[in-house]
Amino acid sequence: MMDEYVERTARVLELEPRFSAIADAPRLPRRRERQLPVPELEIDMLDFLSLYGCDLQVVVGEKNSIMGRVMQPLNRLRYELRFIEAARECLPDIEREELADSVREAVDGKLESLPVVVWNATWGVEEIESLLTLAKGPLPVDAIGATAAALGKDLERLNGAIRKLNRKELALDLEFVGRVHQHWDVEYRAGQVLNSAVLLITRLQDATGLIRQRLEGRPLCFEGKANNQARIVQSMFFSVYVERVQPYLADVSRVRAELIEPLAELASLQQAAMPASFRSYFEQGLAQEGGGVWHRLDQATDNHTRAWQQLLEQCGMRPGA
Structure with missing residues (x-):
């Protein structure tokens, strides 16, 4: 879907598509490095x-x-x-x-x-390796949301228990943690959404580069007057970006909020014990601020939105205007 989006963006802008290499998503350190x-x-x-x-x-x-x-x-x-x-x-x-x-x-x-x-x-447990594996590809289009939501609720309960332990409130029933581990062992949604984030960053940047190339070259419209090519561009914008890419971005954003953010909290609550070998993974793959995957996805999305606005504004077609 994202490759087709770049191809069609290039076609309607009368440019050659450019596909950047997709880097690997942040990989969970090995168990011997985590324990x-x-x-x-x-x-x-x-x-x-x-x-x-x-x-x-x-x-x-x-x-x-x-x-x-x-x-x-x-x-x-x-x-x-x-x-x-x-x-x-x-x-x-x-x-x-x-x-x-x-x-x-x-x-x-x-x-x-x-x-x-x-x-x-x-x-340090084996089960979290399944949850964060990168071997299952990106998040599927139209992914069902119940799984991520259930995993997120597990994590919220686990994080609540860790907050109590941090306060030295030790009278806890931890039987539920075994069930949480079992759920981790049969799901891989967190690794999928990390793959999706890296994919989206790369292809959104590719498409943004094409739009900026056109902005810096021959104008799509003159004096703000729409023409036939501008209408073709606008049609592709709505039929592909708005109707297909944006819903996928929304799915990734939902799984990020339901699953990645509680995972980030699970690590943040344990900063004092976090081994150095894990810190880079936390900063690149889980943290919401800084130079990690999620901050870069926010930037890539914002830059892409602005590029489309600037291009369509040339023709009086700016989205939301």
Whole structure:
């Protein structure tokens, strides 16, 4: 559709079409580059045994089991929260001050490393790779909107939980996060809309270049009087740009608002833990400001609109006039 749009813009303006190479969309860093090491706390075994009758002993025992040593990131987050809760409940019953100090230090350490564990349970999971894959091409024309909206609601709930964790409100039910990950694993709408953004930037710039080339050359109309060619240009503007390209731009804008902006918030809420390897991806593919994809798409759309206005204004046909 976008290639045809550039071709038809060139044809009605009596110019040769020019197609720029479409760059790759920002690519999510590999999992080993996204995941962060979690500091491990060692509890002396004799001290551990002395906690008999305290739930903390059960929690730590689960972590030291064979299954506990290979915890998935989300389960690790649940474990860390359970540890903190159990340790705090256990502290009033610990009679040995030295052991109580060790447990307090353990709680402080867990709280300090919690942002890292939260990061791994969101941006470090395998499932988000499916959501952001670039392998499924651009967003289809007439894409159904329910999927992006549902994913966005998932993210809003997840972001709400992270805001609470950032405020050290740890009494959370995180069962829903597993379902969020499952949804990520079977959808790829975010990667598609990133591909679409890069495609639109490139082809809109190509078409804008053609319009400006005509503006700088022979006028489409003289003295503001429409002619036959101007009417052909106007007809193509409405039949292709207004009726086909603009609805696609609107679809991309909707998915951006429903899905990309909550994803950007998911990263922004975790700036303190964000690894350097991820920051460039965040700035180029998710952030709404700066020099990233979405800012460049806004610029390309605005420039294209102004170019059409200037061209059609030569003939007294400016849209909206």
